Each structure stands twice: as structure tokens, then as C-alpha cells.
Amino acid sequence: TQLLEQSPQFLSIQEGENLTVYCNSSSVFSSLQWYRQEPGEGPVLLVTVVTGGEVKKLKRLTFQFGDARKDSSLHITAAQPGDTGLYLCAGSPLEGGNNRLAFGKGNQVVVIP
């Protein structure tokens, strides 16, 4: 079973629309990170959320950490073609692990001009 489930796996939207993608788990995390990976590139860190219920904004991107620190969401307002990419969430579970960072499979987002 996957430690971090990301949904939807694939999302295609028109420029200017809003979108939300999700990262869910049954485990509690000390923190969660979101990365964006563009075609032919490595992942780039966007944000780290640490506190349950925390909301962080990065221009048109809004990240939220669930109150129970088991899940997170990423909302993009007025999406642009430059937002196209694979969004990866990653976290270290507080229990049952070796503190290793676990990654989800990613949310593939395509923004059509």
C-alpha cells in the first residue's frame, strides 16, 4: 500500500481555471513538502508545511496542511501554462518508519493555453 496517495493522478485544465490536488495518508507526519517537477527536470521544492491546519501561499498557489497532519492540498488560482508539471508531495511519518522521506506518485497537471 502507498503511504501517500495523491489524487487526481492526472488533471488537464484550461488557462485561467482553478484547480485543487490532494495528498492523503493514514499516517501522521511531522511535516509535508510539495515539489514541482517539469518535463526533463528534477523536482524543485515549493513549500514545507509543519503545523496542523497551516496555510501557506506562494503567489497563486495555496498549500494547506490538514489539522491532523495526515493530509495536504494544493490549490492553484487562475492556472497558467507555466504551472504545468508533476506535483509531488513528500513527508516523514512520525511512527512506524525510519524517518525516511516518502513520496507520493504525484499529480500530473497540464494547463492548456
Added chain:
Amino acid sequence: ETGVTQTPRHLVMGMTNKKSLKCEQHLGHNAMYWYKQSAKKPLELMFVYSLEERVENNSVPSRFSPECPNSSHLFLHLHTLQPEDSALYLCASSQERLAVLNTGELFFGEGSRLTVL
């Protein structure tokens, strides 16, 4: 110039070849990692080095052999690979509290796309 540089960007090799992937980080970090990224699968952690000592080998087949000569350089030596080893191999670095590794923020290279024929 990115903080983590990987070469080559693309590599095609036969199953009997021997090749190496190289990674260099310019960030002064104390930990380096090799990840494997395959289609429709999450990033798989292969090896972790902290202060040039290998601290983790995640059940990786012996046909993959890492080397970390210093804190800035990391290699992945490849020999007698299989077609299922074709993937994007990502190097990353981070600055970690030494008691707890791989929980900090990772800085990735652009990856080496490997195709095994």
C-alpha cells in the same frame, strides 16, 4: 547554474556495459542521495550518504554500486543492468541534523535518463 549537477543527462547502454553516473553539489550540504524515478511509481530511495559514509542501502541490487569520495560528489556505477532498470536517476542533497536523516528539504539535480537495451 543549479546547485546540484548530474551528468550525463541521457545514457543508453547495453546489458553488458559498465557506466557511471556523476553528481556534484555546490550547496555545502552534508547528505547526498540517489533516487530512482519510474513511470507511474513514487520516487524510490536507493542510497543515502551522510558525511561520505553510506548510511542506507534500500535493498538495491548489487549491479548498482554507489561511491561518495567527498561531501560534494556522488557516483552511481552501473554494470550488467537489466531493461527494467531503465528510469530517471535523480541525485539530491540536503543539510540534515545528523541524528535524523532525510527529513529535510531536498535539492535535486536534473536527473540522468537511463535506457538499458
